[in-house]
Amino acid sequence: MVQDKLLKIHNLHKSYGDLEIFKGLSLSMDRGDRLVIIGPSGGGKSTLLRIVMGLEEIVGGDVYLDGKPYIFRDGGKTRIERKLQARVGMVFQHYTLFPHLDILRNLTLAPIKTRGTSRAEAEEKAMALLTRFGLAAKARAYPSQLSGGQKQRVAIARALMLDPDLLLFDEVTSALDPELVAEVEAVMMELAAAGMPMMIVTHDMHFARNIASRVVFAAGGVVVEDGPPEQVLDAPQVARTREFVERVFARKK
Amino acid sequence: MMHFDPTLPLKYWDALLIGLWMSLRLTLICLVLGVALGFLTSQARRARFAPLRALAGLYVELFRGTPVLIQLFWIFYCLPLLLGFEPGNFASAVIALSLYAGAITSETFRASLKSIPREQYDTCRALGITGMSLALWVVAPQALLRAIPTLLSNAVALFKESALISAVGMADLMFIGSSISNRTGRPVEMLTAVAIIYFGVAFPLTRVVGRVEARILRRLAV
Amino acid sequence: MNYDLQFFYVWQNLDKLGQGLLISLELTVLANLIGLSLGFVIALMLRARTVALRAPASALVEVFRCTPVLIQVVWFFYCVPILFNLFVDPMVMGVLALGLNLAAFNAEGYRAAIQSVPREQYDACSALGLSGWTRVRHVILPHALRAALPVLMTNGITIFQQSALVALVAIPDLMYEGKMLATETYRPIETYTVVALIYFAISAPISLIVQRIEARFDRVQA
Numbered sequence: 269m270v271q272d273k274l275l276k277i278h279n280l281h282k283s284y285g286d287l288e289i290f291k292g293l294s295l296s297m298d299r300g301d302r303l304v305i306i307g308p309s310g311g312g313k314s315t316l317l318r319i320v321m322g323l324e325e326i327v328g329g330d331v332y333l334d335g336k337p338y339i340f341r342d343g344g345k346t347r348i349e350r351k352l353q354a355r356v357g358m359v360f361q362h363y364t365l366f367p368h369l370d371i372l373r374n375l376t377l378a379p380i381k382t383r384g385t386s387r388a389e390a391e392e393k394a395m396a397l398l399t400r401f402g403l404a405a406k407a408r409a410y411p412s413q414l415s416g417g418q419k420q421r422v423a424i425a426r427a428l429m430l431d432p433d434l435l436l437f438d439e440v441t442s443a444l445d446p447e448l449v450a451e452v453e454a455v456m457m458e459l460a461a462a463g464m465p466m467m468i469v470t471h472d473m474h475f476a477r478n479i480a481s482r483v484v485f486a487a488g489g490v491v492v493e494d495g496p497p498e499q500v501l502d503a504p505q506v507a508r509t510r511e512f513v514e515r516v517f518a519r520k521k
Numbered sequence: 522m523m524h525f526d527p528t529l530p531l532k533y534w535d536a537l538l539i540g541l542w543m544s545l546r547l548t549l550i551c552l553v554l555g556v557a558l559g560f561l562t563s564q565a566r567r568a569r570f571a572p573l574r575a576l577a578g579l580y581v582e583l584f585r586g587t588p589v590l591i592q593l594f595w596i597f598y599c600l601p602l603l604l605g606f607e608p609g610n611f612a613s614a615v616i617a618l619s620l621y622a623g624a625i626t627s628e629t630f631r632a633s634l635k636s637i638p639r640e641q642y643d644t645c646r647a648l649g650i651t652g653m654s655l656a657l658w659v660v661a662p663q664a665l666l667r668a669i670p671t672l673l674s675n676a677v678a679l680f681k682e683s684a685l686i687s688a689v690g691m692a693d694l695m696f697i698g699s700s701i702s703n704r705t706g707r708p709v710e711m712l713t714a715v716a717i718i719y720f721g722v723a724f725p726l727t728r729v730v731g732r733v734e735a736r737i738l739r740r741l742a743v
Numbered sequence: 744m745n746y747d748l749q750f751f752y753v754w755q756n757l758d759k760l761g762q763g764l765l766i767s768l769e770l771t772v773l774a775n776l777i778g779l780s781l782g783f784v785i786a787l788m789l790r791a792r793t794v795a796l797r798a799p800a801s802a803l804v805e806v807f808r809c810t811p812v813l814i815q816v817v818w819f820f821y822c823v824p825i826l827f828n829l830f831v832d833p834m835v836m837g838v839l840a841l842g843l844n845l846a847a848f849n850a851e852g853y854r855a856a857i858q859s860v861p862r863e864q865y866d867a868c869s870a871l872g873l874s875g876w877t878r879v880r881h882v883i884l885p886h887a888l889r890a891a892l893p894v895l896m897t898n899g900i901t902i903f904q905q906s907a908l909v910a911l912v913a914i915p916d917l918m919y920e921g922k923m924l925a926t927e928t929y930r931p932i933e934t935y936t937v938v939a940l941i942y943f944a945i946s947a948p949i950s951l952i953v954q955r956i957e958a959r960f961d962r963v964q965a
Binding site: 318321322323353356357360361362364366367368377378381383384392410411426427430 | 559638640641643644646647648649650651654658662663665715739740742
């Protein structure tokens with residue numbers, strides 16, 4: 269059964285010092301799933317993404333990627349299988365492009381230096397991605413010359429250069445001006461249509477409903493409810509979820 | 522009311538120029554050596570090997586916590602005794618001022634390294650960029666870029682401190698200016714001229730610092 | 744190395760070094776008094792709306808920041824008496840030169856600190872109806888002084904090290920006594936090392952305190 273799941277998180281425990289963030293959180297993802305995680309602020313949604321990306325230590329539990337052990341505790345330390353980590357990509361809230369490199373170089377740096385891809389091959393692929401996202405004209409520009417929405421789209425392209433099996437999106441539109449949010453969400457919808465598995469943390473509930481194949485409501489360090497967006501967002505079965513969703517959507521009225 | 526002759530310094534323009542050339546040459550050489558030393562020192566202060574960290578820290582604190590004059594005197598008068606031979610005036614001056622420059626630039630690099638946002642490291646992890654690639658292609662360029670404005674200020678400071686080599690008899694701008702001042706008995710004209718020349722080099726540089734800083738900040742505002 | 748260290752000569756003459764140290768400290772304290780007070784006044788002048796106030800303040804700051812301290816000390820020592828017919832104790836000249844230098848650097852420190860008060864504080868004051876002296880005294884000044892403190896302290900201790908330069912115009916400070924002792928006893932290594940350590944022993948604690956204050960300030964900044 270484990271072999272069928274793309275990602276399986278089992279009984280995850282995570283603490284920051286004395287503060288317990290995850291108290292035995294479990295969830296799994298199929299290929300082609302677009303999982304949106306919602307929940308109260310500070311509930312560790314970003315932390316969950318960071319853990320799946322291999323950026324954080326865990327206190328207990330296991331994470332499997334494609335059925336293989338990916339992140340686990342071993343002899344008092346957190347072990348992260350680097351080969352599997354290389355198959356996960358992440359896009360951050362603050363794009364974090366390399367300011368001293370132009371856009372093209374931003375995209376090609378990782379493949380050239382870490383995958384041994386030839387410069388010609390990397391640049392060809394980078395240009396193809398930039399063209400697909402409508403940013404081909406910006407290839408030689410520097411990040412400081414781009415708008416927030418453009419930078420974020422470049423950040424997504426940069427992650428795609430490494431052909432990830434799973435893409436993580438950490439509040440990627442939260443730092444953008446409202447009119448720039450749409451172009452980024454459009455790119456994500458396009459990726460979704462092309463079948464890219466995604467795990468998304470977002471504040472934008474309407475976008476969540478549009479893109480999600482599944483929604484997970486996490487609170488108090490565990491998964492409270494997990495199901496299709498029509499269920500979790502529109503007709504939540506758990507009271508806690510209902511409270512949260514009503515509050516969020518009431519704010520949006 | 523004393524009579525001042527503002528054209529007096531002009532009569533000695535060639536000697537003053539030679540002095541200025543010495544000051545500039547020395548500053549430049551010590552700047553290059555100092556920046557290299559400063560960068561290495563800043564790395565040493567982050568080393569995992571504790572004695573190296575301590576040594577680097579001690580070096581920086583000593584050279585920042587004592588007068589440059591005494592550093593100069595020590596290198597000029599004490600080092601030859603320890604080495605058993607005389608390095609010569611120019612070499613001694615280079616050693617002393619480079620060590621000083623190394624100490625102040627190491628602080629500059631320390632600050633610039635610290636100012637690299639943490640997310641840059643996260644992103645590199647996510648992209649699989651680690652180790653040598655991370656240091657060489659992502660961290661070092663950004664650290665250097667951020668350090669440039671302060672390094673320019675360090676250069677101006679070094680140029681000003683270079684005037685001290687006149688105290689150990691080296692023929693820089695200060696020494697030549699003072700000598701002429703003594704010989705002609707006209708300190709007001711000569712010393713003011715010397716001050717103006719130093720100002721003429723240092724002031725434009727400090728203006729440049731401001732502009733360079735603005736430009737770099739714009740580039741980094743990502 | 745065929746030089747055997749004999750610190751005995753230094754210990755024997757510690758009282759002379761002590762006298763020199765007193766002079767150095769006296770210079771430093773007096774220079775700081777001038778530097779802290781005059782520096783503040785100059786900072787206010789730099790922010791004044793009338794050019795008649797801004798220009799001379801700016802000129803003074805630039806002149807003292809873009810020329811070597813050595814030339815400033817020497818200029819005060821040799822030129823001021825001639826120019827202003829003022830023949831006073833060399834100490835006074837030393838204090839003036841160092842004091843004005845410190846005032847120039849402190850003015851920059853004050854100015855930056857005042858400017859670091861966030862715009863929102865002024866807005867909040869407007870919203871609460873606070874203005875003029877009340878606003879300055881209860882909102883601006885506390886924030887600005889706290890921000891300026893590390894810089895002012897660092898500058899203050901830098902002037903202590905720069906004070907060593909007055910030895911070159913024969914003011915009997917610590918550096919001067921050290922130089923005398925080193926040449927008299929033919930023991931430069933021991934003497935200069937001890938003198939350097941004395942300077943260091945006084946500078947280091949202050950810079951440690953500055954580091955603590957800076958760390959505390961970073962934490963408190965809400």
